Amino acid sequence: MNHTALAPAGPFAERIVELFWLFGIVAAVVYLIVIGFLVYGLRGRREAEASAPVSPKTLRAIGAAVGLTGIVLVGLTISDFLGNRALAKVPADALHVRVTGHQWWWEIEYQDSIVARRVTTANQLALPLGRPVMLELGSGDVIHSFWVPSLQGKKDLLPGYTTTLALLASRAGDYTGECAEFCGYQHAHMSLDVAAVPPDEFARWLEAQRADAAEPATEAQRRGREIFLTSSCRACHAVQGTIAAARLGPDLTHVGSRPRIAAGALPNNLANMAAWIANPQAFKPGARMPATQLASDDLAALASWLGSLR
Amino acid sequence: MSRLESTWADSPGLLGALSTVDHKRIAIRYVVTSLVFFVLAGFLALVMRTQLARADNHLVGPDLYNQLFSMHGSAMMFLFAVPVMEAVALYLIPLMVGTRNVAFPRLNAYGYWLFLFGGLMSFTAFALDIGPEAGWFSYVPLAGPQYSPGKRTDFWAQLITFTEVAALIGAIQIIVTVFKMRAPGMTLSRLPMFAWAMLVTAFMIMFAMPSVMLASTFLITDRLVSTQFFNPAEGGDVLLWQHMFWFFGHPEVYIIFVPALGMISEILPAFARRRVVGYLGLVIALVSIAFLSFGLWVHHMFTTGLPPLGMSFFTVASIMIALPTGLQIFCWIATLATGERVRFATPILFVIGFFFIFIIGGMTGIMLGASTLDQQLHDSYFVVAHLHYVLIGGAVFPLFAGFHYWFPKITGRQLSETLGRWNFWLLFVGFNVAFFPMHILGLEGMPRRMYTYSAASGWEGLNLLSTLGALVIAASVLVFVCNVVVTLLRGARAADNPWGASGLEWATASPPPAYNFADIPVVRSRAPLWEENFPAATVVGLPDLVPTALVTRLHDAQPDHVALLPTPSPWPLLAAIATTVLFIGTIFSPWALIWGSVPVAITLIGWFWPSPDEARRHREIEIKPDEAEQRELAFGELSS
């Protein structure tokens, strides 16, 4: 998985990691100097007097150390401030995406001035290389935090507030994000998949996401769709192009194209999909999705239909 | 038995133990109880580390894991770190300033019982699977009525109430004892460094704790009677909780850390066999740290989308607190360098361990305090690494140094040097193996408070390493416990002043008698026992028919009057039981506030009501203020 802050894939994460190395190297050098003086000082003096007054030389040395410390601290503070200024400069022409945190999944909506052109998905983000993406972050329940270390620092999702975060990818690849604010039972399984792709590939992806759900191609998939529409699934999940339009759980219109399901709890394949539907609590105890009682061939059909929704 | 001895003696047996107002007996209990909570909380951590040693582990599910880390943090912060430092202070301060007891001896007993009952309530709730589960800082709305049903979070909130009241009581004791009960001649400029540190800490406690008390009360009422403090839908605010909590929470860590700084300033000079270098600078540094610590709290909220100007201010403050901390470190190094060559023994080993570990924690603290850098590091394992480096390096190592240093004074026996060294090295190595990898895990994208992680994350190797380190830490604690037990059973007897140190606590027997000093000494310098011909003078004429102590003037430590101290009594325990019923009752019903107050009122009246016997004795020795004569110190200028 790509989720290290030390291998930035965009300019924001780059600026932060530069700061980290600056602070880190300064810290290491200062540490070695101070420990060096400590070890040297442990030797003490042969004739030391318990109540001897402190020599002016010693006081000057302490004063110099404090002064130097002050200078280093001011320098580090200024460099952080400059870093902050750099991060605040978001180029124009940003794509807008609304992210809403839920226990325990990410609701993603690509904005557009025309409502019908908006794209709703879950637990995944595609980003066009070189073009900034402004995230508007909110929460549907408790506090969460959006963190894709390869690209940016994190930002909290707070009920009652809208926060913003700019993403800009300059290196193509697949990156992983996590929820970084403890949000209850399955905080550990609230992951998202981020794909940074060239702009034309992104445009194709967005267009495909806008489309209604793919028509079933096999008999099993047809039966799977029917099962979906007649059981409890549509009480929570939407599939654009069918009558299922509930928004309590993740949108499933293109669920087949996601690398992982259940907000990163499982790789996306037919076996996992079926197992997840049968008993979500086995993988994500505490998740809001109830178990679904289905005969095993019905379950396979349902999984196969969902898998076909690319 | 002299009259002094019989006046100060406790009744034998259980009644005496439950009624004692001897600050030393109470403080020893306080320390031992805190250490029990430390071991319990540490065991919780071992379970967590075992769960995290392998990817996709199934040892512990999310429900139990959430309780584990919430209890671990809450118990370590509220039931160990603050109480143990206050307890050490409650033992040492009267001895260090040359008096017979703390200012309010019965209140002291009450504070301990309240602390004990709060801790028992908390661990009982955990044992019954209704322990706190929203983390030690309990963010809303997760901890609110909608997302944390049941009583779990209410037990957390009342744990706060118990422990903060106990801590506030301790703070008042320390301030009044230090201000008004110093031995004659101990002006403030001759106050021991540990007393300065505790004085500063006590003021921080008084200004910080009300914030968390009010916040936790708001949380309980949101949960119990539908107030809307933290509900955005009704005008409340989730960030209000964070502001109120962290306004307390940041000073809290300095409340834990500053006493440790005071301990180092006592121990290190004794081993260097010279007075500490830069006394004035050290005191000013402590006061600066206290003030600055109230101006940092927003650095816990750097990712909440606050305005940039605010973030810059708190970045500056957070980084600048390194300056007074650095001054302390430089003064200590100068003390070592201008003193005799250090003879290595366990206390100084732990002090040296402090330097190696805490400074790393300080560096990562500067990183976290830089708002831009914090955007990546916040809420990741980097923070877990940092907080343990500063708390264990900055507080636990000095605390262990203090235990080994003052143990002979407290118990009259010397801890084993061999076991002490094993203790130190196991802790030093185990700690670094357990926690250094967490810096890397944080940078590799691992958030805090995850009960499990996938194999694909790449986090497994470092997690396993960290768990091995945790096992070594556990071994070191075991060695410490063995050292204490073996020493108490058959350790070598300790002299009055085994380290050849200079403070007043070493001027009396090991262990000290109940009345601390047979004769209160007059102090002429910052290092009384290193004065020629100590003590140059002693106090005579303190009544010994009842427990008494000398009250001196704040600004010049001249004798002012004699305080008639309270005798042992079971009322503080009874009042603490009544208070416990009140506090626990309000978890379940708001009406408990009314009916629960009645036993509290009754026990407090019983406590306060003077006994006719005691009143008669007081009247026998009573000298009214207008009849008395001031006594200036009988001799001329005292050199410092």
Place this chain on the structure above:
Amino acid sequence: MSTRTTLDVSRLPTYAFGHRSLMWWGTAGMIVIEGTLFAIGIVAYFYLRGIAQEWPLSAPPPDLLYGTLNTIILLLSGIPNQLAAKAGEREDLGSVRVWMLVCIVFAVAVQVVRIYEFGALNTHWSHNAYGSIVFALLTLHTVHLVTDFVDTVVLEVLMFTGPLTGRRFVDVCENAGYWWFVVAAWLPIYFTLYLVPRLF
């Protein structure tokens, strides 16, 4: 053989008034702690007000009558309070008994009016954050009011029954000091609850 000077404290008093006494410092510590509590409560009020679109939230401001009445009674109660304190310093038992009784009457009056104040707040703690903080501030002050009242009653009973020693007169003065705090703490709370929604 070292000659040792002695410092003879046998003629020092066994109690003292004002900042000389330990009790004064203990009371001062309590005042600092509770004062901080009030200050943080008031800051929380202004914080919630700062994020609100309108204030008060969905309610008229608290009726002025009972709150203002209580402010007057509290300020007037300072007179017997101060007289009790002075009597305590003089160790004049007769005057202490009288003036403390007057203080108790005033305290009862304040508590009775306080009941009407709660009824005239025009909101409820469960309605919204405004209601919650208003009830919180008034309740906080009421808790101090009631506990100081109980303190005063107990002390007054003791003044009649004994056993009395000189130190009990110090307690009278410190009790009066704490009442001053209860009065003083009320003023900013009154200002916040009753005047801020009207003036700003």
